[in-house]
Amino acid sequence: MKNAAPKAFAVGHVIDDVLRRDRGLLLAGLINRLGDFQLAEDALQEAAISAVKHWSRNGVPDNPTAWLMRVGLNKGIDRIRAQHREGRKTAALAITLPDSVTDDMSEQIPDDRLRLIFTCCHPALDQKSRTALTLRTVCNLTTREIAAAFLDNDQTMGQRLSRAKAKIRAKGIGYSFPDPKIWPERLETVLTTLYLIFTTGYVTEDTGPRDLCHEGIYLARVLRDLRPGEPEIEGALALMLLTDARRPARIDADGAMVPVEDHDRTLWQQDQIREAQGILETAVDQRKPGPFQLKAAIADCHMMAPAPDRRQMSLLYQSLWACEPTPVVALNWAVVMAEAGHAQLALDKLDSLRPDLDDFQPWQAARAHILQKTGRTAAAAAAYRQAIEAAPNLASRKFLQQRLQRLAH
Secondary structure, three states, rough: OOOOOHHHHHHHHHHHHHHHHHHHHHHHHHHHHHOHHHHHHHHHHHHHHHHHOOOOOOHOOHHHHHHHHHHOOOOOHHHHHHHOOHHHHHHHHHHHOOOOOOOOOOOOOOHHHHHHHHHHHHOOOHHHHHHHHHHHHHOOOOOHHHHHOOOOOHHHHHHHHHHHHHHHHOOOOOOOOOHEEEEEEEEHHHHHHHHHHHHHHHHOOOOOOOHHHHHHHHHHHHHHHOOOHHHHHHHHHHHHHHHOOOOOHOOOOOEEEEEEEHHHHOOOOOOHHHHHHHHHHHHHHOOOOOHHHHHHHHHHHOOOOOOOOHHHHHHHHHHHHHOOOHHOOOOOOHHHHHHHOOOOHHHHHHHHHHHHEEEEOOHHHHHHHHHHHOOHHHHHHHHHHHHOOOOOOOOEEEEEHHHHHHHHH
């Protein structure tokens, strides 16, 4: 039974909520069926406009997401017909759809987001464009949010996204899972993208209708079902589960971030931790080590009682560096070295990373902490102020302000 017909402004809020929660699901389905990014986006926008009129008059349907999907498909087909192109595709699509949209739509919508991620991660696109396009289409991040994540301006990121969509269309890249022979070359990028989806939600603390941590874990589970026994998929899933299990303890009563070693462990989700450890053990038993398995193992060591196993973490970072020699890995390794009692060695390492990470806020925060450990109070205070200015969220900012205040006292 439909709700009583609400006013247009109330319907607008309903539509906003649906799109915030399910835009990625809707867009993936439309792109898969219509075969074009821009056409799918335009069709979904038109469907949302139609919803304001229809839902205000007739009430919100029982399944508003399915309603938007069906109307969006019809809008997309109408556009194809109007352009007098792709006649054969139009005929094929029309067979599966009615001439008009009915209000009684309770069917389940197939989840095509993983298929879309593989399309976005096609090697024809550069790494940055792959990730940005995935975040825009699958995760419903705005162009401004993506630009901020990459330290770009809005216009530059908008142009990058447009070029990426145009390249997919020009090269005729299909919206399907790749042939099993080329899975390995595409898998690392897909896993990196899923983990970025997760970490974006973790850093922004978005736990509303668009819970990106939940989305990242869900999509990793779907990927594992498609490729059971793949150790790196299992490693990525274990890493997300371990990190997510700590979420209830990461913010204190004052709204400040809490370091893992200072967490109230009674708040951790123990069932999720046990699941993650079991998945990681299964992956490691296959003796095909990879970066996500190593990162998951590091996370597990970080959560050991009564204190993190810094020595084992350092050895794992050494192995991770062998297969992923990036400045960020070097940064995290240096932090572990400092906590293990080698603060000056860690500071020297951080300073050597300045050309690559000078504008990277975690580097600034880590350097402030290690400067404090070496007794350089004035330099540490200046570094803390710089890190506070660039903090990605309020919790991180409050945590760094607390450290700066303690340093001053």
